Amino acid sequence: MDIWQHLLGGFGIALTPMNLFYAFIGVLIGTMVGVLPGIGPMSGVALLIPVTYNLNTASAIILMAGVYYGAMYGGSTTSILLNTPGESSSVVTALDGYEMAKRGRAGSALSIAAIGSFVAGTFSVLMLNLLGPSLAKVAIRFGPPEYFSLMLFGLTAVAGFAGKSRNKAFLSLFIGMLISMIGTDLVSGSERFTFGISNLSDGIDFIIVSIGVFALGEVFTTIVEMNKGKQTRFRIEGKIWPSREELRRSVGPIARGSVLGFFIGVLPGAGATIASFIAYDLEKRISKFRHLFGKGAIEGVAAPESANNGAAGGAMVPLLTLGVPGSGTTAILLGALMIHGITPGPLLFEKNPDVAWGLIASMYIGNLMLLVLNLPLVGLFAKIIDIPQVYLLPMIIIISTLGIYGVSGNIFGLWLLLFFGIIGYFMKRYDYPGAPMILGLVLAPLMEQSLRQALIMSNGAYTIFVVRPISLVLLLLAAAAIVVPLLLRKKNGKFDQVEKDMEL
Amino acid sequence: MKKKSGLIALIGLMLILLVTACGQQPTKQTQANEGADYPNKPVKIVAPSGTGGGWDTTARLMSKVMGETKLIKVGLPVENIEGGSGKVFLEGFLKNNVGDPYTIFVNSPPILINTAQGFKYSYKDVTPIAGIISEYDSFVVPANSKYKTLKEVMDALKQNPASVKIGGGSAPGGMDHLAFMAAAKKAGIEITKINYVPFQGGGQVMTALLGNNIDLASTGISEVQGQMQAGTVRMLAVTSAQRIEGLDVPTVKEAGYDATFDIWRGFFGAKDMPAYAKKYWEDNLAKMVKTPEWQQVVKNQKWTSSYRNSEEFTKFLGEQTQVISNLMKELGLTK
Numbered sequence: 001m002d003i004w005q006h007l008l009g010g011f012g013i014a015l016t017p018m019n020l021f022y023a024f025i026g027v028l029i030g031t032m033v034g035v036l037p038g039i040g041p042m043s044g045v046a047l048l049i050p051v052t053y054n055l056n057t058a059s060a061i062i063l064m065a066g067v068y069y070g071a072m073y074g075g076s077t078t079s080i081l082l083n084t085p086g087e088s089s090s091v092v093t094a095l096d097g098y099e100m101a102k103r104g105r106a107g108s109a110l111s112i113a114a115i116g117s118f119v120a121g122t123f124s125v126l127m128l129n130l131l132g133p134s135l136a137k138v139a140i141r142f143g144p145p146e147y148f149s150l151m152l153f154g155l156t157a158v159a160g161f162a163g164k165s166r167n168k169a170f171l172s173l174f175i176g177m178l179i180s181m182i183g184t185d186l187v188s189g190s191e192r193f194t195f196g197i198s199n200l201s202d203g204i205d206f207i208i209v210s211i212g213v214f215a216l217g218e219v220f221t222t223i224v225e226m227n228k229g230k231q232t233r234f235r236i237e238g239k240i241w242p243s244r245e246e247l248r249r250s251v252g253p254i255a256r257g258s259v260l261g262f263f264i265g266v267l268p269g270a271g272a273t274i275a276s277f278i279a280y281d282l283e284k285r286i287s288k289f290r291h292l293f294g295k296g297a298i299e300g301v302a303a304p305e306s307a308n309n310g311a312a313g314g315a316m317v318p319l320l321t322l323g324v325p326g327s328g329t330t331a332i333l334l335g336a337l338m339i340h341g342i343t344p345g346p347l348l349f350e351k352n353p354d355v356a357w358g359l360i361a362s363m364y365i366g367n368l369m370l371l372v373l374n375l376p377l378v379g380l381f382a383k384i385i386d387i388p389q390v391y392l393l394p395m396i397i398i399i400s401t402l403g404i405y406g407v408s409g410n411i412f413g414l415w416l417l418l419f420f421g422i423i424g425y426f427m428k429r430y431d432y433p434g435a436p437m438i439l440g441l442v443l444a445p446l447m448e449q450s451l452r453q454a455l456i457m458s459n460g461a462y463t464i465f466v467v468r469p470i471s472l473v474l475l476l477l478a479a480a481a482i483v484v485p486l487l488l489r490k491k492n493g494k495f496d497q498v499e500k501d502m503e504l
Numbered sequence: 505m506k507k508k509s510g511l512i513a514l515i516g517l518m519l520i521l522l523v524t525a526c527g528q529q530p531t532k533q534t535q536a537n538e539g540a541d542y543p544n545k546p547v548k549i550v551a552p553s554g555t556g557g558g559w560d561t562t563a564r565l566m567s568k569v570m571g572e573t574k575l576i577k578v579g580l581p582v583e584n585i586e587g588g589s590g591k592v593f594l595e596g597f598l599k600n601n602v603g604d605p606y607t608i609f610v611n612s613p614p615i616l617i618n619t620a621q622g623f624k625y626s627y628k629d630v631t632p633i634a635g636i637i638s639e640y641d642s643f644v645v646p647a648n649s650k651y652k653t654l655k656e657v658m659d660a661l662k663q664n665p666a667s668v669k670i671g672g673g674s675a676p677g678g679m680d681h682l683a684f685m686a687a688a689k690k691a692g693i694e695i696t697k698i699n700y701v702p703f704q705g706g707g708q709v710m711t712a713l714l715g716n717n718i719d720l721a722s723t724g725i726s727e728v729q730g731q732m733q734a735g736t737v738r739m740l741a742v743t744s745a746q747r748i749e750g751l752d753v754p755t756v757k758e759a760g761y762d763a764t765f766d767i768w769r770g771f772f773g774a775k776d777m778p779a780y781a782k783k784y785w786e787d788n789l790a791k792m793v794k795t796p797e798w799q800q801v802v803k804n805q806k807w808t809s810s811y812r813n814s815e816e817f818t819k820f821l822g823e824q825t826q827v828i829s830n831l832m833k834e835l836g837l838t839k
Binding site for chain 1: 554555560561564565568582583584585586587588589591592595621623666669675676677678681699700701702703704705707708710711712714715716717718726729730731732733734736800801803804805806837
């Protein structure tokens with residue numbers, strides 16, 4: 001078949017010692033970028049552009065793409081070990097990953113994250129390879145009405161992130177949505193809730209909120225507890241590597257996370273973060289071990305980590321086949337291609353087959369490299385948990401502030417970080433879950449924007465959301481996600497039982 | 505060989521970072537022959553946005569070409585200070601870098617648009633050094649659209665301003681929006697009634713256009729080239745004054761509407777920057793735009809070379825301020 005010949009040609013390019021070297025450097029930098037909070041794949045790739053000026057185009061794109069999907073691997077590390085999400089798509093991983101670490105299963109969580117990332121990464125390249133062009137044609141049919149319905153469906157995931165109290169989860173969600181309203185409104189072009197402060201006119205970056213609420217919130221809580229004389233020190237329990245049981249339980253979540261992540265990633269603009277939230281919620285709904293979610297369930301690590309890697313591969317589909325960026329990072333890759341004199345567009349495969357196929361082939365290789373690179377590191381990273389907290393806590397503060405300042409070059413971001421750290425402390429103290437807030441913060445801007453875009457398109461008629469079939473299906477799914485669990489519980493008379501489970 | 509040059513670039517980058525870390529404070533020279541040895545340390549080029557956008561790309565490519573062609577021997581590290589389409593940077597810059605000859609920054613129409621929207625500073629608070637390139641917007645429809653010319657679109661809008669869904673990669677008041685409205689205004693259309701669907705950037709607009717969610721996209725020419733080559737879209741007009749080389753598309757003017765929209769980019773310095781520094785940059789930018797290296801950059805980026813020296817650039821900014829504030833007033837977007 002034709003594509004296999006092209007792919008073979010691609011491997012010919014990707015397997016040259018030089019390109020292998022760049023793929024390796026790329027995934028290595030990507031892993032580091034992912035580990036450092038604040039510096040996400042987007043800034044990682046952008047900072048590398050000047051370095052690629054002197055490289056040939058195929059090497060340049062192989063290097064930069066390596067950073068992109070490498071960051072998806074690295075992001076889980078600090079989420080699991082330090083409750084500090086390395087980038088936005090690893091926020092969800094912190095929920096169960098950090099709980100596992102506290103219970104001495106950090107090594108297992110890290111390994112599963114690496115394996116899940118590898119499976120999802122490879123799966124998505126394969127899909128990109130096989131179905132790319134036809135999928136892209138479907139993906140662009142997704143317009144504002146469909147995105148609105150998808151985001152609404154995404155919001156129903158909040159149920160999966162409620163702790164003891166559903167009301168507190170909703171409150172947290174709405175606060176997140178409100179924070180997202182700060183800044184310049186796309187549809188009217190005017191500023192909202194900025195009080196004339198220029199620093200607020202781009203809104204509040206949600207990585208600041210998530211690092212503040214999760215990482216600093218945790219640090220402050222621990223400091224207060226230490227002052228009360230409570231010394232907690234985590235220990236590695238048992239073997240570092242995942243047990244047979246943990247591996248078995250991860251198979252389903254990894255498979256579902258990969259597929260879900262890939263398809264959400266293909267939709268331009270939806271992204272890895274949303275994929276990770278939806279994957280986690282899905283697992284919590286269908287898992288036999290749902291009562292363990294939030295208390296260190298391996299499924300809660302496997303699913304989102306697979307989903308975000310699947311999405312990174314999926315985002316390559318519209319980029320390579322249509323020449324339109326599917327995410328912020330792919331938009332930067334597109335800009336980099338232009339610097340190298342390539343016009344991204346539907347003809348990329350025809351006009352620059354060496355670049356397109358070389359990239360695809362290198363993604364197979366890069367994913368393998370990442371697995372080989374990350375698994376041995378697990379043993380090393382897992383030991384971080386053994387560091388006494390008096391040393392660990394300042395380290396978390398340092399890497400958090402460095403990450404935030406490094407990207408924006410702006411002191412204001414650090415004040416915000418501190419502010420959200422304090423908020424995070426009180427949220428933890430009074431048992432408000434942090435994840436719904438991040439969910440609201442991620443979904444609300446897209447949701448609001450697509451709602452208003454859709455209404456402009458329809459001259460104000462709300463029927464646009466139900467006459468378009470894809471949108472209708474998504475709305476029905478959202479309704480089902482809310483109604484079905486309630487009906488099931490009532491019918492089975494298990495309502496009280498489930499509620500009790502949740503209070504455990 | 506390639507491997508080596510990559511490494512060298514990386515090492516160079518580290519060195520530049522080290523050197524800039526040592527020399528942040530603007531030094532004031534008071535000798536008689538001041539400026540004779542300018543620049544004797546790296547000059548910081550600020551892109552007041554995140555990495556990867558138009559400002560960032562322009563700043564980095566300028567820094568790259570200046571180094572490659574050895575026009576400027578000191579390092580030109582690019583720094584990103586993002587926030588509020590340049591407002592955050594400008595506030596800090598005007599406070600902390602009075603007269604500083606060692607920091608220059610890139611900007612484009614937003615410096616005028618911000619002022620029109622009520623921001624307290626304008627281009628008059630800084631020194632326009634030179635304008636170097638322009639990008640133009642284009643009006644694009646899907647290949648299977650019933651509209652074959654810009655006139656057909658404008659006629660339809662005249663009948664009913666809400667009948668064609670116009671999409672652009674910016675909020676109202678942003679460049680893609682103003683570009684189309686400037687043309688529509690000349691066509692005598694009630695521009696406040698046009699259905700304008702804003703998107704975040706050119707990529708999203710193209711996606712919406714290809715998915716037939718909008719009827720016409722107003723977006724930068726560079727965003728559209730790949731699609732044009734593949735025949736998925738049709739470009740009806742470009743907003744430049746003259747036809748773009750290598751592009752068989754009429755200008756808005758040729759289509760019968762006396763409007764242009766120029767997304768220029770240029771460099772600025774501190775208001776009281778020393779005359780020698782201003783002249784140094786003006787001269788070197790003038791030399792740079794003539795080099796083959798820069799012309800290749802312009803070609804790759806689908807930009808148009810539009811060098812204006814400090815005097816011409818300042819005058820041009822005055823005219824553009826008028827154009828933009830009139831347009832925004834009419835659209836009800838100014839305070």
